[in-house]
Amino acid sequence: MTGIVIEGVTRSFGTVRAVDGVDLTVGDGEFFTLLGPSGCGKTTLLRMIAGFCELDGGEIRFGQKRIDRLPAHTRDIGMVFQNYAVFPNLTVAGNVAYGLKARRVAAADLARRVDEALALVQLAGYGERWPHQLSGGQLQRVAIARALVIRPQVLLFDEPLSNLDARLRVSMRAEIRELQKSLGITAIYVTHDQEEAMSVSDRIALMQNGKLEQVGAPAEIYRNPASRFAAEFMGTTNLVEARALGRDGADLVSLRPEALRLDAEAPPGWPRIGGSVVHVEILGPITRFDVRLVDGSLLKVAALDEPHRTLAPGAAVMLAYDPARVTVLP
Amino acid sequence: MTLAIPHQQRMPLAIAALGFLFLGLFLLYPLFNVFSASVLDAEGEKFTFANYVKVLGRPFYRAAVTNTLAIGVAATITTTLISVPFAFALARLPVPGKAAILALAAMPLVLPSFVSAYAIVLLLGRAGIVTQWLNSWGIGFGSIYGAGGIVLVYTLTLYPYVLLPTMAGFKAVDVSVEEAAQSLGSSPRRTLWTVTLPIVIPSILAGGLLVFIETLENFGVPFVLAEDLPIFAVEAFKLFIGETAPNPSSAGVLGVLLILTTAAVLLVQRRYLSARRFATGARAAPPTLQVGPGVRVAAAVYCWTIVLLALVPFFAIVVLSFMEFRGPVLHPNFSLENFAILFDRSTRPLLNTLLFATLAAIGVTLVGVPIAYVVTRMRSTMASVLDVIATLPFAVAGTVLAIGFVVSFNSGWLILTGGPLIMVLAYTVRKVPFAVRSSSAILHQIDPSLEEASISLGRSPLQTFGRILVPLMLGGILSGFVLTWVTVASELSATVVLYSGPWRTLTVVMFQALESGGGGVATAAASTLIVVTLLPIALLYRLVQRYELS
Numbered sequence: 071m072t073g074i075v076i077e078g079v080t081r082s083f084g085t086v087r088a089v090d091g092v093d094l095t096v097g098d099g100e101f102f103t104l105l106g107p108s109g110c111g112k113t114t115l116l117r118m119i120a121g122f123c124e125l126d127g128g129e130i131r132f133g134q135k136r137i138d139r140l141p142a143h144t145r146d147i148g149m150v151f152q153n154y155a156v157f158p159n160l161t162v163a164g165n166v167a168y169g170l171k172a173r174r175v176a177a178a179d180l181a182r183r184v185d186e187a188l189a190l191v192q193l194a195g196y197g198e199r200w201p202h203q204l205s206g207g208q209l210q211r212v213a214i215a216r217a218l219v220i221r222p223q224v225l226l227f228d229e230p231l232s233n234l235d236a237r238l239r240v241s242m243r244a245e246i247r248e249l250q251k252s253l254g255i256t257a258i259y260v261t262h263d264q265e266e267a268m269s270v271s272d273r274i275a276l277m278q279n280g281k282l283e284q285v286g287a288p289a290e291i292y293r294n295p296a297s298r299f300a301a302e303f304m305g306t307t308n309l310v311e312a313r314a315l316g317r318d319g320a321d322l323v324s325l326r327p328e329a330l331r332l333d334a335e336a337p338p339g340w341p342r343i344g345g346s347v348v349h350v351e352i353l354g355p356i357t358r359f360d361v362r363l364v365d366g367s368l369l370k371v372a373a374l375d376e377p378h379r380t381l382a383p384g385a386a387v388m389l390a391y392d393p394a395r396v397t398v399l400p
Numbered sequence: 401m402t403l404a405i406p407h408q409q410r411m412p413l414a415i416a417a418l419g420f421l422f423l424g425l426f427l428l429y430p431l432f433n434v435f436s437a438s439v440l441d442a443e444g445e446k447f448t449f450a451n452y453v454k455v456l457g458r459p460f461y462r463a464a465v466t467n468t469l470a471i472g473v474a475a476t477i478t479t480t481l482i483s484v485p486f487a488f489a490l491a492r493l494p495v496p497g498k499a500a501i502l503a504l505a506a507m508p509l510v511l512p513s514f515v516s517a518y519a520i521v522l523l524l525g526r527a528g529i530v531t532q533w534l535n536s537w538g539i540g541f542g543s544i545y546g547a548g549g550i551v552l553v554y555t556l557t558l559y560p561y562v563l564l565p566t567m568a569g570f571k572a573v574d575v576s577v578e579e580a581a582q583s584l585g586s587s588p589r590r591t592l593w594t595v596t597l598p599i600v601i602p603s604i605l606a607g608g609l610l611v612f613i614e615t616l617e618n619f620g621v622p623f624v625l626a627e628d629l630p631i632f633a634v635e636a637f638k639l640f641i642g643e644t645a646p647n648p649s650s651a652g653v654l655g656v657l658l659i660l661t662t663a664a665v666l667l668v669q670r671r672y673l674s675a676r677r678f679a680t681g682a683r684a685a686p687p688t689l690q691v692g693p694g695v696r697v698a699a700a701v702y703c704w705t706i707v708l709l710a711l712v713p714f715f716a717i718v719v720l721s722f723m724e725f726r727g728p729v730l731h732p733n734f735s736l737e738n739f740a741i742l743f744d745r746s747t748r749p750l751l752n753t754l755l756f757a758t759l760a761a762i763g764v765t766l767v768g769v770p771i772a773y774v775v776t777r778m779r780s781t782m783a784s785v786l787d788v789i790a791t792l793p794f795a796v797a798g799t800v801l802a803i804g805f806v807v808s809f810n811s812g813w814l815i816l817t818g819g820p821l822i823m824v825l826a827y828t829v830r831k832v833p834f835a836v837r838s839s840s841a842i843l844h845q846i847d848p849s850l851e852e853a854s855i856s857l858g859r860s861p862l863q864t865f866g867r868i869l870v871p872l873m874l875g876g877i878l879s880g881f882v883l884t885w886v887t888v889a890s891e892l893s894a895t896v897v898l899y900s901g902p903w904r905t906l907t908v909v910m911f912q913a914l915e916s917g918g919g920g921v922a923t924a925a926a927s928t929l930i931v932v933t934l935l936p937i938a939l940l941y942r943l944v945q946r947y948e949l950s
Contacts, residue, residue, distance in 0.1 A: 122852050124406040141407040143855045143864075155853035159871040169857030213853075220857060 072133040072223045072256055073098045074119070079128035079138075081114055088114045090280035091128070096258065097272075101250050103259045105267040106277035107303070113228060115277075116260045120226055121145050132223050143172075148217030148255075152229040154209040156201045162188070162212050163197030169220040187219035190249065207238045214246065218253065225250065225257040231266065243270050264304055268292065276300055295324060298399050306370060312398070314367045315391065316341055322399045327358070327372035329395035335373070336390030345369065347385045357381070361389055411861040412778050415770040416786055422767055423789050426829050430804025431659070431796065437807060438652030451649040464630035465657065471547055471622075471631070472615040475554035476608045482555065483562035484604060486706055489699040490563075491570035492689050496700055504707045505560050510883070510933050511714055512890030512907070513557040514620025515926045518914065519713030520544060520553055521624060522720055522923070527729055549625040554615050556710040561614065562607035569603030570596070575686035588689075609669045613662050617797035619893035620907075624914065632658050633799045633893060640803050640897065648807060655800035662795040714930055721923035730919075738924035742909070745921075750928060753889050753905045756820065760827035761885040767828060768835020769877060773865070775836065776843040787836075794833040798893030802826055805898060818900045826894045831884045838883075842876040843869075882940045886933045906932070 074096040081089040089111040096102040104112035117123040119130055121142025130138040137145050148169075157165050166184045175183065188194050191211040201209060210230060217225060227246070231239040247270045250257045261267050267274050268288035276283040276291060276299075283303075284296040295301035298309060301324035308327065312319045333342060345361040348368065352375070359381055361369045371389065373379075381387070405413060441448050455461045489495050490502070508516070523530045524544040534541065542548065573596055581591040622631035632654060640651035691699075724733040743750070768790075775787040793801070805826050809816035816822035846869065854864040870877070892907045899908045906929050913922035 120852070120856055122408060122855075124408070139407075141860070142852075143858050143860050145856075146858075147856050149853065149856040151849040151853060153847055153849055155847065155849040157850060157854070157868055159868070168854065168859075172858035172863070216853075216857065226856075 075131040103271040110277040111280040148222035149226040187215040227259040330371040333388035340390040434804040455653040468632040487566035516713040517624040561610040565607040569600040718927040721927040725919035738920035742924040757889040763828035772839035802894035802897035838880040
C-alpha cells in the first residue's frame with residue numbers, strides 16, 4: 071500500500087497545456103478524486119499515472135519509488151475504464167485471471183483468487199459466462215474484479231460509471247467506495263460529476279485548464295469554494311455582488327440556494343432582502359424558486375417541501391440568508 | 401547512452417521502422433529504379449528526357465495511352481450503369497435469393513479476369529463456338545477483339561467493385577430522410593433522384609474509381625483480347641522483354657506514366673470524397689419498397705441475368721477444358737486428356753502456384769497487420785507517411801513493379817532474379833494494401849482501452865498484441881489471408897515478368913499455352929486455377945459459419 075506523490079507534472083499537446091505544473095500528494099489508502107469539466111486535464115493526469123501518457127516535466131512517485139519512466143505494464147496498477155474494456159475474447163473468469171497469469175500465479179491459487187474476486191463484486195458463479203451475455207453494470211463489476219484481483223499498489227478509475235444508467239450509478243459508487251475502503255488500496259478516481267465525486271471521495275482535486283483549482287475534502291470545497299469556478303462547479307450557487315445582499319463592498323460573493331429562506335421560515339438573526347418571485351418549480355422533496363431583487367439581480371432559492379407555503383410568480387417576498395454561509399470570492 | 405524513446409511508443413516505432421525498411425527496399429527502391437531508368441540514356445549514365453520525347457513522339461505509344469484511358473473510362477461507365485440499378489434492387493426491392501446473388505456476385509472479384517477474357521475468345525472469337533454456330537445460321541456480329549471485347553470483359557468481371565459499395569451506400573441511407581422529402585411533397589420517384597441517389601454518389605464514385613484503376617493496371621485481359629490495339633500494361637511488358645540495352649528506358653517511361661496516372665486519379669478521388677461525407681447515421685437498414693409485380697419480375701430477371709452472365713465464361717472454361725482441341729477448333733469429345741497433358745508435363749506449376757500463394761499470404765499478413773496497427777493507433781506524421789506508402793502498391797501496376805524488381809535485384813549486393821523469392825516478395829508488396837486496409841478496418845472497431853487494460857494488468861505491449869489484438873482480429877486476418885492467397889494464385893502481370901525456368905506458375909502455363917495456341921492446356925490450366933481459387937473461399941466460408949455458430 072502506497073501513497074502517491076505528483077510533483078510539477080506538466081504535459082502539452084501542441085499549444086494546449088493539458089496538465090500544467092500539478093503538485094499533489096495522495097495519502098496511503100486514500101480515495102482521491104480528480105474532478106473537473108471535460109478537457110480540464112484530469113484524464114491526462116490519470117493516464118500519466120497509469121503510464122499511457124508521457125510527462126513533459128515533473129515526476130510521479132509511488133511511495134519512495136519514482137514510476138513515471140517505467141513501462142506501463144510494470145507499474146502494478148489496477149485500472150477501471152469508462153467503457154469497461156472487458157476482453158470480449160475471454161470468459162469472465164478468463165478476464166479476471168488475465169493479470170494473474172501475467173504474474174505467473176500458480177494454477178490452484180489462481181482459481182481461488184478469481185473466485186474470491188468475483189464473489190467480492192457479487193458475480194460469484196459468473197466465471198464461465200461470456201462478456202456479451204452480461205449487462206453494462208455486470209461488465210463494470212468484471213472490470214473492477216479484474217483490477218482488484220492482482221492486489222495492485224494503486225487503483226485508477228477513469229469515469230467508471232458514466233456509461234451506466236442513473237440508478238445503477240448511485241448504487242455502484244457506494245459499492246466502489248466500500249470495496250476500496252475494505253481493501254485499503256490507494257485509489258484515484260476521475261469524474262466530471264460533482265455529486266459522484268462528493269459521494270465517494272476522501273478528498274477532491276478540482277481541476278481547470280490543466281491546473282489544480284482547489285484541493286480538499288468534499289464538504290470543504292462545497293462550503294468554502296476558493297474561486298468563482300469552484301463555487302459554480304461544485305453545485306448551484308448565487309454569484310452576486312456583496313451589496314446586493316445589503317453588505318459592504320463590490321466583492322463577488324457566493325451564496326448557496328439552501329442558505330436562503332423565506333422570511334417566515336428563517337431564524338430572526340438572519341439579514342433580510344426583498345424581491346419578487348419570478349419562477350417556481352416544485353420538484354418533490356425540494357422546491358426551487360427564483361427571486362428578482364430590487365437591484366435587478368436574480369437569486370435562486372432551494373427549500374424543503376412545505377405544504378402550507380404558497381408561492382406564485384409575481385408575488386412580493388421577503389428572503390433571509392445565513393450570513394455564515396456567504397463566501398467572499400477573490 | 402540510452403535512447404529517450406517513451407516506452408509506450410517503442411513497439412509502434414519498431415514496427416514502423418521495419419515497415420519502412422521492407423517497403424523502402426521492395427517498393428520504393430524498385431520504383432525509383434524504374435523512374436531513373438526512364439530519365440537516363442540507354443547506357444544508364446546521363447540524365448535525359450529524351451526517352452519521354454522518343455516514346456511519346458511515336459503515335460503507337462500515344463495511342464497506347466489514349467486507348468487505355470478511353471477503355472478505362474468506358475468500362476467505368478458501363479460497370480456503373482449496370483451496377484447502380486442492381487445495387488438499388490438488392491438493397492431496396494424484393495428480389496428472390498438475395499443471399500445467393502450476393503455470394504455469386506462477389507465471385508468475379510476472386511476469379512482471374514484473363515480467364516474470363518480467354519473464355520470470351522473461345523465462345524465469341526473468330527473460331528468461337530457461338531460465332532460458328534451463329535455463322536451456320538447466317539448471323540454475324542462485330543469482332544470481339546479490341547476495345548469492345550476488353551470493355552465487355554471488364555464490365556463482367558469488375559462490376560462487383562461498384563455493386564458492393566453502392567449497395568452498402570443504399571442500405572446506409574436513413575429512411576427518415578426519404579420520409580422527410582415525401583412529407584414535404586416529393587413523390588417517391590423524385591425522392592429517389594433528389595435525395596437518395598445524391599447521398600449514395602460518393603459510394604458509387606469510390607467503386608467506379610476502383611474499376612478505373614483496375615483497368616489501367618490489367619495486363620491479362622488486353623493481352624488476350626487487344627490483338628493489334630496498343631495498351632499501356634501490355635506494351636510496357638513487350639518493351640521490357642524486347643529491350644536489349646542495359647537500361648530499360650522505354651519500359652520505364654511507360655511505367656512512370658502508368659503510375660502517375662493512377663496516382664493522379666487516386667488523389668482526385670481523395671480530394672473529392674473528403675469534401676463529401678453524407679453519413680446520415682441510419683440506425684436500421686431502410687425497408688424494402690412495396691412495388692407492383694411488373695417491377696418485381698423485372699428486378700429479379702435483371703439481377704439474376706447479370707450475376708449469371710458474369711459467371712458464364714468461367715463455367716464455359718470448365719466445360720471446354722474437357723473437350724478436344726484441334727488447333728483452334730473444338731470438338732465435343734469429352735475426356736480428361738487436356739488435364740493429362742497439363743500434368744504429365746509437370747505438376748510443378750500447380751505446386752508453385754500453391755507454394756507462392758501460401759508464402760505471399762503469410763508475408764502479407766506479417767507485414768500488413770503490424771503496419772495497420774501503427775497506422776490506426778499512432779497519430780503522427782510518420783504514421784500517415786507509412787499509410788501512404790503502404791497504400792502505394794495499389795497504384796502501381798504489377799508489370800511496373802516487376803520491371804522495377806528485375807532492374808533492382810539482378811545485380812549488386814542483393815540478387816534475387818531467377819529464383820522463387822523475387823516472385824513471393826513482389827506478390828507480398830502488391831497485396832500489402834489489402835491486409836493493411838482490412839486489418840485497420842477491424843482495428844478501428846477495437847477500443848484502444850482494451851490494450852491499455854491488458855498493459856495495466858501487466859502484459860507488455862508485444863504480449864498484448866499477441867494475446868488480445870490478434871485473437872480479436874482473427875476473422876479479418878484470416879479473410880485477408882485467403883483473399884491474398886486467391887489473388888496471388890491468379891496473378892499474371894508481375895508473374896510473366898519475374899518467372900524463370902522451374903518456377904512457372906499455372907498462370908504462366910496458361911499464358912504460354914495461349915501464345916503457342918495450345919487451347920487444351922490453356923483451358924485445363926484455367927479450370928485448375930478456378931478450382932484453386934474457389935476452394936479456399938469455400939473453406940473460409942465454412943469456417944466463418946462454424947465460428948459464428950459456436
